[in-house]
Amino acid sequence: MRKARLILEDGTVFKGSSFGCEHSVAGEVVFNTSMTGYPESLTDPSYRGQILVLTYPLIGNYGVPAGITENDLFKFYESEQLQITGLIIADYSDEYSHWNASESLGQWLHRSGIPGLTGIDTRALTQRIRERGAMPGKIEFEGEPVEFKDPNRENLVAEVSTTQKVIYGNGSKRILLVDCGVKYNIIRHFLKRDTTVIRVPWDHDFSQESYDGLFISNGPGDPKMCTDTIHHLRGALDRDQPIFGICLGNQLLALASGADTYKLKYGHRSHNQPVLMKGTNRAFITSQNHGYAIDDESLGDEWETLFFNLNDHTNEGMRHKSRPVFSVQFHPEASSGPTDTEYLFDEFLNLINLTG
Amino acid sequence: MKRQQKIRKVLVLGSGALKIGEAGEFDYSGSQALKALREEGITSILINPNIATVQTSEGIADKIYFLPVTPFFVEQIIEKERPDGILLAFGGQTALNCGIRLFREGILKTHHVEVLGTPVEAIIETEDRELFAKKLRSIDVKTPRSLAVTTTEEAIQASREMGFPLIVRAAFTLGGQGSGFCNNEEELVKLAEKAFSYSGQILVEESLKGWKEVEYEVVRDRYDNCITVCNMENFDPLGIHTGESIVVAPSQTLTNSEYHKLRQLSIRIIRSVGIVGECNVQYALDPESEDYRVIEVNARLSRSSALASKATGYPLAFVAAKLAVGYGLHELKNSITKSTTAFFEPALDYIVCKIPPLGPEQIHRGVKGDRLQHEERGGGDGYRAHLRGGDPEGVADGGTGDARFCGEQRPRFPGYRNCAVRTHRHADLLHCQRLSGGLHHRPDP
Numbered sequence: 001m002r003k004a005r006l007i008l009e010d011g012t013v014f015k016g017s018s019f020g021c022e023h024s025v026a027g028e029v030v031f032n033t034s035m036t037g038y039p040e041s042l043t044d045p046s047y048r049g050q051i052l053v054l055t056y057p058l059i060g061n062y063g064v065p066a067g068i069t070e071n072d073l074f075k076f077y078e079s080e081q082l083q084i085t086g087l088i089i090a091d092y093s094d095e096y097s098h099w100n101a102s103e104s105l106g107q108w109l110h111r112s113g114i115p116g117l118t119g120i121d122t123r124a125l126t127q128r129i130r131e132r133g134a135m136p137g138k139i140e141f142e143g144e145p146v147e148f149k150d151p152n153r154e155n156l157v158a159e160v161s162t163t164q165k166v167i168y169g170n171g172s173k174r175i176l177l178v179d180c181g182v183k184y185n186i187i188r189h190f191l192k193r194d195t196t197v198i199r200v201p202w203d204h205d206f207s208q209e210s211y212d213g214l215f216i217s218n219g220p221g222d223p224k225m226c227t228d229t230i231h232h233l234r235g236a237l238d239r240d241q242p243i244f245g246i247c248l249g250n251q252l253l254a255l256a257s258g259a260d261t262y263k264l265k266y267g268h269r270s271h272n273q274p275v276l277m278k279g280t281n282r283a284f285i286t287s288q289n290h291g292y293a294i295d296d297e298s299l300g301d302e303w304e305t306l307f308f309n310l311n312d313h314t315n316e317g318m319r320h321k322s323r324p325v326f327s328v329q330f331h332p333e334a335s336s337g338p339t340d341t342e343y344l345f346d347e348f349l350n351l352i353n354l355t356g
Numbered sequence: 357m358k359r360q361q362k363i364r365k366v367l368v369l370g371s372g373a374l375k376i377g378e379a380g381e382f383d384y385s386g387s388q389a390l391k392a393l394r395e396e397g398i399t400s401i402l403i404n405p406n407i408a409t410v411q412t413s414e415g416i417a418d419k420i421y422f423l424p425v426t427p428f429f430v431e432q433i434i435e436k437e438r439p440d441g442i443l444l445a446f447g448g449q450t451a452l453n454c455g456i457r458l459f460r461e462g463i464l465k466t467h468h469v470e471v472l473g474t475p476v477e478a479i480i481e482t483e484d485r486e487l488f489a490k491k492l493r494s495i496d497v498k499t500p501r502s503l504a505v506t507t508t509e510e511a512i513q514a515s516r517e518m519g520f521p522l523i524v525r526a527a528f529t530l531g532g533q534g535s536g537f538c539n540n541e542e543e544l545v546k547l548a549e550k551a552f553s554y555s556g557q558i559l560v561e562e563s564l565k566g567w568k569e570v571e572y573e574v575v576r577d578r579y580d581n582c583i584t585v586c587n588m589e590n591f592d593p594l595g596i597h598t599g600e601s602i603v604v605a606p607s608q609t610l611t612n613s614e615y616h617k618l619r620q621l622s623i624r625i626i627r628s629v630g631i632v633g634e635c636n637v638q639y640a641l642d643p644e645s646e647d648y649r650v651i652e653v654n655a656r657l658s659r660s661s662a663l664a665s666k667a668t669g670y671p672l673a674f675v676a677a678k679l680a681v682g683y684g685l686h687e688l689k690n691s692i693t694k695s696t697t698a699f700f701e702p703a704l705d706y707i708v709c710k711i712p713p714l715g716p717e718q719i720h721r722g723v724k725g726d727r728l729q730h731e732e733r734g735g736g737d738g739y740r741a742h743l744r745g746g747d748p749e750g751v752a753d754g755g756t757g758d759a760r761f762c763g764e765q766r767p768r769f770p771g772y773r774n775c776a777v778r779t780h781r782h783a784d785l786l787h788c789q790r791l792s793g794g795l796h797h798r799p800d801p
Binding site for chain 1: 579580581582583606607608609610611612613615616619620623643644645684685686696697699700701702703704705706707
């Protein structure tokens, strides 16, 4: 295996062996602590522009499933393609074995043009990121230098969003889905609940569209880059129709309502984030993947915190005090991760049925 | 303080005598429970005849009775001490059985002793296999299919419903007389006829031969909040007892979808049973699909719980005792970080591997054979090893040698092909945990 280096902006260097595509890349280095679900994570559009570090040490054991489609969506991936910029792991398992696998992780990375390094001390690397915060970094092969870059200064949402309107299913309720980098499992969850999903680009003016419920998806990067979406959302907030947002959707709704967002030091990327529904004893383990959060203090009078994180007390969701509008910072659609909050899709559909 | 304030004195049932060669898992869980009670300022009374335990050491329980864990003695202690509550789940099956008898004979009610944690009715329900299987089916959880028949024709009919391979078992016999596997109708008829010579009734059951064995440690509080602290996968296929098998935490061959499907089922089960505290759910998982069966549920701390505790650093028994006196998981602190919540699921950045006592020659034999066979048991704790990402240097010295797993034992276990595992006798998993360092001691960012 060819050697390559992971270089952080602060000068830290880690040497590893390449098991993916052999070319140099630059992005933001972030870590995820989940123990399963690399095919899902690697295709999650929220990881756009990022060099992903997996802290779980043995990766590749169960290979990668084939690109089978169902309802015009890849059945085992979360988007059309791999979204990460690069992958960093401790120990690559080239001898995969699973009934549903069609190729190895290395083959998949190779085929998709994504570099991957193994043999990195991911624990030391993660501790460094915890200490200094998520930062730019690069995977460099000998003789092929690249410059550092901060992907959060780019409009990543525009890169991952659909470019045209796409309609899925033929259910009784119409969901207008603003695609800022939607994970397929969100669409799958809606389709399971007797809906038609109208997926539109992130900057689409949906004020003239007819729908029963509006959904704002997850997505990569800094929410403040999505000025068009925020503008359109302001208009939607004046209508009485139900709105539901996930992850970036939570932040965009907050910005549209006049609240503020900020960047977390190293973000929440794992399958074990504990959240509590405010004012209750109901706690949930959630799947998360975000680098920005809503500033709870900035929420307007009409809004209230719905969930908060039990570890660092950051905002995990909000709702309007009188209108059928709510959003969450975590991922109720899971994939990958725990499925405990799937019921929120039912709550959204209930709101639609009540208002419709 | 969110705990029940009326509980001031609690009786803890210990596990009784240990046999030589047995590990001290229940001593561990009892000690943790006693420490949790002490932290709450609750007076603890322990009954355990085994002086060679940590829990009977000075400073752990407030008062100790070195008496057998039987209803006769427990009742006398209750009469003398008048405890407000009793803990049944911390002394293994011995304590649980004793508790069920105390409940059935009305002794607890007579003396107004409240069972803390999981209600006894729920425990009784899980102890009756047939009733419990019925309950699981009612919440859409699959258990192994089994049909009782009295003629060969009925056995053939049953095989058409279930498909081959099947296990035929003569009912009410000992030692598996008249039992065996069959792959087609011809073999079934032969087996059935043989089985009927032992018994008038035979059981035709689906075979789970070769399925993966996976278990989850699940915790629930009185607010219905649930977490799975850890899952574990047996290196050996179903049929080799977990205690005798190499066990790895977390699972190595499960996809996200499989992992979370079984996790979700575990939570559905613990909620349906109504456990307050900890339970263990064991699954058989088809290696060729996502099909599964629940093969066992333990409504108490089990041997696996002790392994899970040490593998993850999550103090299962300690937390279970706190839940029993009324706390919610989110109200408790992670006892390692002291600042974050106990309502979290440890994310490991290492792998823990429990290896039962095997001599080098047995490992060699296992590599050649289709699976490890190890009837002989060595003494002591056995080998326990830790591997972190195939880095044998990460394991401290004191080892007796390296065992190289070549993967032939179970081809489904990729990743082990190149992993050198240093086994070390008498080394404890706690030791390994310390080696693995700090990351998992913190909640996840």
